[in-house]
Amino acid sequence: MSRTLPLSQQVIWLTGASSGIGEALTRHLAPLCRHLYISARSTDKLNALAAGFNNVTALPADITDETSLANASEIIRENHQRLDTLIANAGTCEYVDVEAFEPAMFRRVHETNLFGLVNTVGAALPLLRNSPRGYIVGVSSSVAMLAMPRAEAYGSSKAAVTHFLESLKADVAALNIDVSVVSPGFVKTPLTDVNDFPMPMRITADEAAVATIKGLERRSWHIHFPKRFTFILWCLGQLPAFLRHRLTRAMSRTGTSAQETEQ
Ligand SMILES: NC(=O)c1ccc[n+]([C@@H]2O[C@H](COP(=O)([O-])OP(=O)(O)OC[C@H]3O[C@@H](n4cnc5c(N)ncnc54)[C@H](OP(=O)(O)O)[C@@H]3O)[C@@H](O)[C@H]2O)c1
Structure with missing residues (x-):
């Protein structure tokens, strides 16, 4: 088994860096690693963020566009010939309204969260193979632990991401590449x-970045936080189906208004 490079020697590519968790990860990771490439569609935000560090390069890219990702990975190849860690964090969220059910919305959400992440892995894999021990980190969500109301599109995209990463972990082990899934709470x-x-228990983006980095330093398979929230959610996910359904029906707005109408 090849050795894992210390973070200080690693070349890292992070998507979804223009905002939220990705922006916080950039600020926390840059001082720890050798070089950090940051991607998103908002070029101005990426450039402003990268300008604060001498080891961060903005690589604007749309993860739904394979050519855009191929161009970005080509720049990493030209500069470093390899990639040690990919953090596929870019994502989006839309909630379902069953009264105005829109299949196109499912396509939009899955296009970014599932296929965009798959595109990103595809663009990074050849470079990760040049690392002594490559690493793929995919950001899913704790919603994958329990099917929540209105999360038919977002939740199914994240459950698919978690499943994709677990299958991938088995297949890339022989290529000396590790895989982790990140399941943030709110x-x-x-x-x-x-x-x-x-x-409940919503944390800051800085706290999420610190917890993610702690997990990726250990290469833990499942990086989840805040722990108390994800433990409760996991326990609820283990309940028998009829109890889970009773619980989530009570949380559903449709359920509430139907009950109100019945009264
Ligand atoms: N916040 C939470 O409570 C929470 C909980 C669980 C999981 N997550 C997951 O954590 C990740 C980060 O979320 P966040 O809360 O930090 O959201 P955010 O602040 O909205 O950031 C999303 C990032 O993804 C980028 N992005 C979206 N679509 C893209 C595309 N087509 N191509 C390239 N980049 C794209 C956005 O940049 P541009 O718009 O500039 O492209 C932005 O940088 C997501 O995968 C999300 O599902 C978040």
Whole structure:
């Protein structure tokens, strides 16, 4: 088994760096690693972030566009010939309204969260093979532990991401590449700032970045936080189906309004 390079010698590529968890990860990771490449579509935000460090390069890319990712990975190849860690963090969230059910929304969410992540892994794999011990970190969500109301699109995309990464882990082990999945609970970012429902135990993006880095230094398979929240969610996910369904029905807005109508 080849040795894992210390973070200080690693070349890292992070997607979704223009905002939220990715932006916080950039600020926390840059001082620890050799070189950090950061991607997102918002070029101005990436350039402003990269300007604060002498070892960070902005690589604007759209993860739904394979050519855009191929161009970005080519720059890493030209500069470093290898990639040690990929952090596929870019993602989006839209919630379902069953009264206005929109299949196209499922395609949008899966296009970014699942296929965008798969595209990113595809662009990074040849470079990761040049590392003494490559590492793929995919950001999923704790929602993959329990099917929540209104999360038909987001939750199914993240459950697919978790499953994809676990299968991939088996297949890339022989290539000397490790795989981890990150399952955050609620984190205060622009993605959750628009939510109009309670978000128990919500943490800051800085706290999420610190917990993620701790997990990736150990190469733990499942990096999840905050621990108390993910433990409770995991326990609820283990309940018999009829109890899970009773619980999530009670959380559903449709369920509530139907009950109100019945009364
Ligand atoms: N916040 C939470 O509570 C929470 C909980 C569980 C999981 N997560 C996951 O954590 C990850 C980061 O979320 P966040 O909360 O930090 O959200 P955020 O603040 O909205 O950031 C999302 C990032 O993804 C990028 N992105 C979106 N679509 C992209 C595309 N097509 N191509 C390239 N980049 C794209 C955005 O940049 P541009 O718009 O500039 O492209 C942005 O940098 C996501 O995968 C999310 O699902 C978040």
